[in-house]
């Protein structure tokens with residue numbers, strides 16, 4: 188598979204870009220390189236760009252996006268952009284939230300302009316949760332509609348970084364569009380971690396203590412002064428100032444405001460032996476899931492701002508995994524240009540998948556059976572669910588779910604390790620899902636696509652056997 192080309196708008200210090208590229212380690216886990224390359228990066232802020240440039244081979248162009256013609260941006264397959272969020276953020280109440288009527292709130296139109304002109308295969312936009320309710324909930328539908336008008340099947344999801352092994356509770360809205368002629372819709376990546384309260388979770392949320400420095404090693408300048416402590420002592424407790432974080436839990440959201448954190452604000456801080464301190468920039472980077480190899484040049488204020496604004500790389504890595512998985516499934520080969528076609532060679536292997544679900548669906552329907560499809564509330568979102576009989580059925584693609592693993596990997600010519608890891612992860616996830624469902628008292632049947640295609644009688648027989656036995 189050829190590397191997909193990414194154009195990165197509002198790139199900031201590069202959280203999005205680090206996550207999309209992959210090839211880094213965080214808290215001992217390896218996030219594999221993705222078969223992508225960044226062909227363009229832009230931001231208006233020179234101090235964020237300074238950090239960006241220290242970390243990537245290519246450079247960030249420092250310029251107002253409103254002054255850049257679409258023709259100046261190279262052709263690309265994916266347009267990424269966490270457009271500025273201050274005007275949508277609930278935290279940024281002063282000045283009040285203006286939403287899309289404010290100049291900054293209108294910058295998503297710049298993404299639309301580039302999409303209309305460049306027509307990449309897909310785009311990913313990110314913003315704060317507040318965007319969902321901005322302008323009395325009028326802004327968000329308008330934004331979605333504008334993106335749709337550019338020729339994309341648009342979906343959105345609200346993801347919490349903590350559910351992906353990041354030691355921070357950070358809820359962000361992702362808007363993802365896939366070009367209409369590809370005929371696919373994005374769906375969010377499965378979470379990898381669950382809150383402590385989830386008894387079934389194999390992996391729990393990662394606590395803050397995993398990423399903070401031993402306090403003796405933290406320079407004095409990060410501790411608040413006696414005067415600040417006195418001020419806090421005199422403040423009204425109901426104001427909930429000086430929000431000391433529990434190191435045993437995930438951290439509250441770290442935002443760009445950290446540059447101005449004081450004990451009088453509601454930003455997260457640490458309290459050790461009665462003394463409060465702010466996080467050091469490297470700790471903020473870790474709370475955001477940047478690897479320790481990510482360089483942070485420049486003054487602390489610039490670091491706090493850029494890091495607080497960033498999309499956590501690990502979260503963006505999971506988003507990219509899912510996007511690539513969906514893009515390479517694309518069936519509409521004839522709608523693609525020569526280059527795009529080459530990028531989609533993998534499609535031949537897996538495009539049958541949804542068709543297979545439909546074949547089984549038709550067969551079950553013809554028998555007059557009662558069932559539901561793609562039930563979201565159950566682990567693994569089973570393809571077919573017989574609720575009364577508590578039977579969950581999955582249609583597994585021979586390739587993606589590793590029927591002939593490891594031989595199947597040998598047949599792939601490029602990016603072998605990327606595909607291998609992907610298949611391995613699917614296999615692990617399948618096992619986990621089956622275990623979870625059984626634990627919840629469900630029966631689980633998994634069928635290979637080839638069996639559904641060639642041995643339908645046997646497939647139906649197995650399903651009927653379970654349904655019959657329970658009548």
Ligand SMILES: C[S@@+](CC[C@H](N)C(=O)[O-])C[C@H]1O[C@@H](n2cnc3c(N)ncnc32)[C@H](O)[C@@H]1O
Nearest residue numbers: 197199200201202203231232251252269497498
């Ligand atoms: C939410 S941050 C994006 C952070 C980035 N996605 C990351 O992961 O590091 C929004 C960025 O938009 C940039 N920005 C704001 N107005 C801009 C404009 N008119 N042109 C280009 N960039 C702009 C800001 O400097 C800021 O870095």
